[in-house]
Amino acid sequence: MNMDDFLELMQHQIRANTSDRNADSLPAATVAFFADAFRLFDKDQDGYLNMDELKNALSLVGQDGSAENLMAASDANKDNKLDFDEFVEMMKDIDV
Numbered sequence: 158m159n160m161d162d163f164l165e166l167m168q169h170q171i172r173a174n175t176s177d178r179n180a181d182s183l184p185a186a187t188v189a190f191f192a193d194a195f196r197l198f199d200k201d202q203d204g205y206l207n208m209d210e211l212k213n214a215l216s217l218v219g220q221d222g223s224a225e226n227l228m229a230a231s232d233a234n235k236d237n238k239l240d241f242d243e244f245v246e247m248m249k250d251i252d253v
């Protein structure tokens with residue numbers, strides 16, 4: 158998928174799920190979509206989004222100014238990188 162497809166999908170998926178903040182009950186298609194996005198953003202493929210990768214990801218959706226705040230808010234185990242579970246929580250909170 159190209160970036161336009163991605164942004165369109167992301168907006169659709171997030172709007173569809175804004176009323177549902179429980180990761181366990183996300184539809185499988187949404188989880189698969191988040192997994193695709195996570196792999197797209199995880200440039201070095203180490204299974205985590207570090208600050209640089211997060212900034213790059215956020216710049217794609219026009220949120221690049223808020224990377225530090227989002228990292229602080231989403232990094233549940235405080236290792237200064239986002240694992241997939243933390244990423245899903247962030248994606249549910251982000252407003253694109």
Ligand SMILES: [Ca+2]
Binds near residue numbers: 204
């Ligand atoms: Ca990474």
Ligand SMILES: [Ca+2]
Binds near residue numbers: 234235236237243
């Ligand atoms: Ca973390």
